Amino acid sequence: MPSRAAAAASGRIEVLGNHTDYNGGLVLVAPTPLRVEVAGERSDDGRIRLHSERLGRSVEVERETFDPLTGEDTWANYFLGAVEAMEQLGVVFSGLDVRISGDLPLGAGLASSAALGVATVRFLAALHGVEIAPRDVATIVQAAENDFAGVPCGPLDPLSCASLPDGASWAFLDFGPRETEIELLPAPAGLRLLVFDSGARHDLAAGDYARRRSECEAAAAAFGVAKLGALTLGAFEQKVTEIDPLLARRAWHIVTENARVGFVRGVLRNAIPPAMLGEYLGLSHLSSLDYFENSSPEQDHLVEHLMLLPGVLGARLTGGGFGGAVLALVEEAVVDSVTEKAEVPRIV
Numbered sequence: 044m045p046s047r048a049a050a051a052a053s054g055r056i057e058v059l060g061n062h063t064d065y066n067g068g069l070v071l072v073a074p075t076p077l078r079v080e081v082a083g084e085r086s087d088d089g090r091i092r093l094h095s096e097r098l099g100r101s102v103e104v105e106r107e108t109f110d111p112l113t114g115e116d117t118w119a120n121y122f123l124g125a126v127e128a129m130e131q132l133g134v135v136f137s138g139l140d141v142r143i144s145g146d147l148p149l150g151a152g153l154a155s156s157a158a159l160g161v162a163t164v165r166f167l168a169a170l171h172g173v174e175i176a177p178r179d180v181a182t183i184v185q186a187a188e189n190d191f192a193g194v195p196c197g198p199l200d201p202l203s204c205a206s207l208p209d210g211a212s213w214a215f216l217d218f219g220p221r222e223t224e225i226e227l228l229p230a231p232a233g234l235r236l237l238v239f240d241s242g243a244r245h246d247l248a249a250g251d252y253a254r255r256r257s258e259c260e261a262a263a264a265a266f267g268v269a270k271l272g273a274l275t276l277g278a279f280e281q282k283v284t285e286i287d288p289l290l291a292r293r294a295w296h297i298v299t300e301n302a303r304v305g306f307v308r309g310v311l312r313n314a315i316p317p318a319m320l321g322e323y324l325g326l327s328h329l330s331s332l333d334y335f336e337n338s339s340p341e342q343d344h345l346v347e348h349l350m351l352l353p354g355v356l357g358a359r360l361t362g363g364g365f366g367g368a369v370l371a372l373v374e375e376a377v378v379d380s381v382t383e384k385a386e387v388p389r390i391v
C-alpha cells in the first residue's frame with residue numbers, strides 16, 4: 044500500500060433543474076474544470092492533521108474520537124465525514140497528514156463541498172490501494188454530507204462531482220425511480236455558460252435549504268405522491284384548491300422546473316436550434332423567485348442586469364439559492380464584455 048497519495052474532483056454547474064434532485068426530478072448539469080485537490084500521507088500517531096491552503100486554516104483531531112467540528116472549522120467536516128464513512132467500509136488509517144488545495148471557490152454554488160468529499164474518498168481509496176465505482180463514491184459522499192456534516196443536500200452534487208467526465212458536454216440526470224444512466228448531451232454550439240458571484244452569502248447548513256426539503260416532503264404527501272417529481276400537471280390541477288398555498292407554490296416550482304429540464308433536454312438531444320434556451324433559464328429564475336422563494340435580492344438584481352446585456356440569452360440563480368451564484372448563457376463573442384459589465388466577480 045502506498046504511503047502517499049493525491050486525488051482531485053471537479054465541481055459542477057447546475058444549468059437547469061433547481062431543487063429537483065431530492066424531489067426525484069430532472070437536472071441538467073455541466074462540468075467545470077475548477078477543482079479541489081487532496082494530497083497527503085499516512086502517519087502513525089493516531090491523529091488527523093488537515094490544512095486548507097485556500098482558507099489558510101488547519102485543524103487537528105484524534106483519529107479514534109473525532110466529532111463534527113463547529114464554527115470556523117466546519118469546512119473540515121466534509122473531509123472528516125468522508126474519513127468516517129470510509130472507516131465503516133474498512134478503509135482505516137492510524138493517522139493522516141493532508142493538504143487541501145485547488146481553484147474551486149468555496150460556497151459559491153459550484154458544489155465545492157461535494158467535490159471535497161469526492162476528492163477525499165478518491166484520496167483515501169488510493170492510499171488504501173482500492174478502487175471505488177463512481178456511483179458508490181457518490182453514495183459515500185452524500186452520506187458523509189447528510190449524516191456527519193449535518194447538511195441535508197440532495198444527490199445532485201455528489202453524483203455530478205463523482206461521475207461527470209471533463210469536457211464540453213452537458214449531462215442530463217434523472218433522479219426518479221427510473222435510475223437512468225447519466226446522458227451526455229452536446230453543449231449548444233457558439234454559446235458559453237458563465238457563473239458570477241452575487242456577493243450574497245450561501246450556506247446550505249443555515250436551515251433554509253432544510254426547510255425547503257421538508258416543505259417539499261409535506262407537499263408531496265398533500266398531493267398523494269411519494270416525491271414531487273412524480274406529480275403530473277393534471278394531478279396538480281385536480282388537487283391544488285385543497286392544498287395549503289405555500290405547499291402548492293413549492294410543488295408548482297418542481298412540476299414546471301421538471302418540464303423545463305425535459306424541454307431543454309429534447310432541444311439538445313434532437314439538435315433543434317436552441318432558440319429558446321435562454322427563456323427557459325429566465326423562467327426558472329422567476330419560478331425560484333416567486334414559487335420556491337429561494338432567491339435573494341442580490342441574485343435577482345444580477346439576473347436582471349445580465350439579461351439586459353447584449354448577447355446574454357438567459358440567466359438564473361444556480362445551486363441551493365438564498366444567495367450564491369448566478370449563471371448566464373451567453374454568445375461566445377460577448378464573454379469578455381459581459382464579464383466586464385457584470386459588476387461582480389466571475390467565477391467560471
Ligand code: GLA
Nearest residue numbers: 061062196197198199362363
Ligand atoms: C445544492 C444541493 C443540491 C441541489 C441544489 C439545488 O447544490 O447540494 O443537492 O438540491 O442545491 O438544485
